[in-house]
Amino acid sequence: MLTLRDVSAGYGSFQALFEISLEVSAGEAVAVIGPNGAGKTTLLRVISGQLPILSGSITLQGRSLLGLPAHRFIEEGIAHCPENRRLFPRMTVEDNLRMGAFIPTARRHFAERLDWVYALFPRLRERRGQLAGTLSGGEQQMCALGRALMSHPKLLLLDEPSAGLAPVLVMQVFDLVRRIRAEGFTVLIVEQNIQQALELVDRAYLLEVGKVKLSGTAGELKNNQFLRQAYMGL
Amino acid sequence: MGIFDFYLLETIINGVLFGGVLALLALGLNLVFGVIDVIWIAYAEIVMVGMYIIYYLNVVLGWPLVFAALASILGVGVVGLLVHALIISPLLDTPPINQLLATGGLLFFLQSFATLIFGAEFRNLGLSMPILQFFELYISFSRLLAFGTALVGMIALYLFLTRTYIGTAIRAVAQDREIMSLMGVNTRKVYLITSAVGGGMAGLAAILLVLQQDVHPFIGYTFGPITFMICVMGGLGNLLGGFLAAFIMSQIISIGSFYVSTELAYVIAFILFIAVMFIRPEGLFQRRA
Ligand SMILES: Nc1ncnc2c1ncn2[C@@H]1O[C@H](COP(=O)(O)OP(=O)(O)OP(=O)(O)O)[C@@H](O)[C@H]1O
Numbered sequence: 001m002l003t004l005r006d007v008s009a010g011y012g013s014f015q016a017l018f019e020i021s022l023e024v025s026a027g028e029a030v031a032v033i034g035p036n037g038a039g040k041t042t043l044l045r046v047i048s049g050q051l052p053i054l055s056g057s058i059t060l061q062g063r064s065l066l067g068l069p070a071h072r073f074i075e076e077g078i079a080h081c082p083e084n085r086r087l088f089p090r091m092t093v094e095d096n097l098r099m100g101a102f103i104p105t106a107r108r109h110f111a112e113r114l115d116w117v118y119a120l121f122p123r124l125r126e127r128r129g130q131l132a133g134t135l136s137g138g139e140q141q142m143c144a145l146g147r148a149l150m151s152h153p154k155l156l157l158l159d160e161p162s163a164g165l166a167p168v169l170v171m172q173v174f175d176l177v178r179r180i181r182a183e184g185f186t187v188l189i190v191e192q193n194i195q196q197a198l199e200l201v202d203r204a205y206l207l208e209v210g211k212v213k214l215s216g217t218a219g220e221l222k223n224n225q226f227l228r229q230a231y232m233g234l
Numbered sequence: 235m236g237i238f239d240f241y242l243l244e245t246i247i248n249g250v251l252f253g254g255v256l257a258l259l260a261l262g263l264n265l266v267f268g269v270i271d272v273i274w275i276a277y278a279e280i281v282m283v284g285m286y287i288i289y290y291l292n293v294v295l296g297w298p299l300v301f302a303a304l305a306s307i308l309g310v311g312v313v314g315l316l317v318h319a320l321i322i323s324p325l326l327d328t329p330p331i332n333q334l335l336a337t338g339g340l341l342f343f344l345q346s347f348a349t350l351i352f353g354a355e356f357r358n359l360g361l362s363m364p365i366l367q368f369f370e371l372y373i374s375f376s377r378l379l380a381f382g383t384a385l386v387g388m389i390a391l392y393l394f395l396t397r398t399y400i401g402t403a404i405r406a407v408a409q410d411r412e413i414m415s416l417m418g419v420n421t422r423k424v425y426l427i428t429s430a431v432g433g434g435m436a437g438l439a440a441i442l443l444v445l446q447q448d449v450h451p452f453i454g455y456t457f458g459p460i461t462f463m464i465c466v467m468g469g470l471g472n473l474l475g476g477f478l479a480a481f482i483m484s485q486i487i488s489i490g491s492f493y494v495s496t497e498l499a500y501v502i503a504f505i506l507f508i509a510v511m512f513i514r515p516e517g518l519f520q521r522r523a
């Protein structure tokens with residue numbers, strides 16, 4: 001469904017991604033793992049059109065996304081749940097979800113989508129009128145996931161959904177993502193919790209200083225000697 | 235109650251009515267600042283444009299006042315849109331001082347332009363509005379009308395910002411502009427709409443002012459400073475803060491005028507403003523609603 005071919009990108013004269021090739025098939029869950037500063041967030045920002053690429057190609061279901069303005073990517077079916085959640089803190093949970101359904105196709109189905117997200121995350125229904133900034137960390141993550149789901153994306157990009165949460169909440173967030181998968185969504189997830197991520201996804205890519213160092217199925221990577229030693233301390 | 239108390243009550247009521255007008259005046263400026271992070275220095279002169287629109291259509295062309303008033307809202311809304319498209323937008327990514335200087339330039343341009351077309355004379359609609367009497371209270375009908383109109387305008391803006399997608403997006407931009415494109419929102423479009431709505435609010439404020447006072451090219455100086463003070467005191471960009479600050483200031487001015495004199499009342503208001511700025515530089519209320 002999503003295909004990246006030799007994509008390079010950067011910030012000014014600093015190049016952050018070097019000829020990345022990556023594939024996500026429909027219905028798949030794929031992880032991008034790697035150390036801090038490897039370029040994981042940059043990669044997601046490229047895929048959701050927030051950062052223009054220097055060279056290479058990006059296609060979604062065979063259609064090129066090059067040259068599309070950033071705000072059009074969600075209409076193409078790419079929803080991006082950004083690093084640090086980035087909720088609108090002084091807006092209610094429901095208004096945050098409303099923003100997730102801003103595009104015309106989602107607006108038409110707002111009421112039913114809202115019900116659906118509330119059914120998926122019942123906690124959000126209880127908190128619907130609360131300001132998002134006053135939610136607990138776990139609830140905020142639910143709200144961020146719900147907001148991204150309101151557009152019913154073909155591809156859901158998640159940037160470290162478990163970051164900054166207590167261990168028990170990390171488990172909970174992985175559970176939420178599992179539920180989203182079970183709904184049939186295609187997911188590309190960036191994660192630092194490599195072991196847990198590999199339990200969740202079908203395949204993964206290891207990024208190091210802007211390059212794909214390793215890639216394979218979750219099973220293969222779980223047994224990969226280099227990955228186990230360098231990143232899992234095993 | 236003695237007769238004296240009625241005077242004081244009348245003063246307080248007039249203060250509330252005046253507060254409504256100030257609150258509406260502050261609203262457009264505050265909205266634009268909160269969302270676009272830009273200060274229209276020429277805001278009061280943009281309001282003046284609306285006053286001249288009403289004067290011209292009503293007095294010179296003989297339009298009914300209601301249509302002239304609607305034309306002011308629309309016309310000044312377009313002015314707001316143009317201010318953004320022609321002046322602010324090209325300077326958006328440059329240091330804020332450029333935007334201040336550019337809208338400052340607009341201030342002098344509008345003053346000169348008004349002088350060129352209408353001359354420096356004081357103009358008014360020549361309306362004579364009744365004074366209403368409730369028991370022993372005397373309230374001017376034009377003030378009441380202005381207050382009512384301000385209230386309707388503020389409620390309309392509130393509903394727009396809370397009940398519509400674009401209004402919700404406008405509030406969202408004020409909180410996190412960088413991720414708006416992830417929501418599918420074109421921020422450039424939101425800025426244009428916000429500027430048009432801010433201009434429309436200025437056009438509405440023009441109606442209230444022209445009901446009560448003469449218009450001339452330098453009228454901006456009479457209410458511009460107090461409008462800016464209210465916005466800053468309420469926490470620039472904080473719509474609710476500006477609303478409350480407007481009523482605080484109007485009471486100070488109204489009661490001050492009653493006990494001492496109007497000039498001294500303004501002096502007191504300005505001193506209070508300076509004191510607030512020393513104690514709470516971010517304004518009485520938190521920045522941004
Ligand atoms: N806005 C920016 N301007 C300049 N350089 C940037 C910018 N954002 C990121 N970088 C640089 O690009 C590189 C990749 O950053 P990126 O945020 O993609 O890493 P990451 O893999 O997501 O790291 P983390 O795990 O810490 O989130 C880093 O060296 C970073 O310093």
Ligand SMILES: [Mg+2]
Nearest residue numbers: 040041042083
């Ligand atoms: Mg990152």
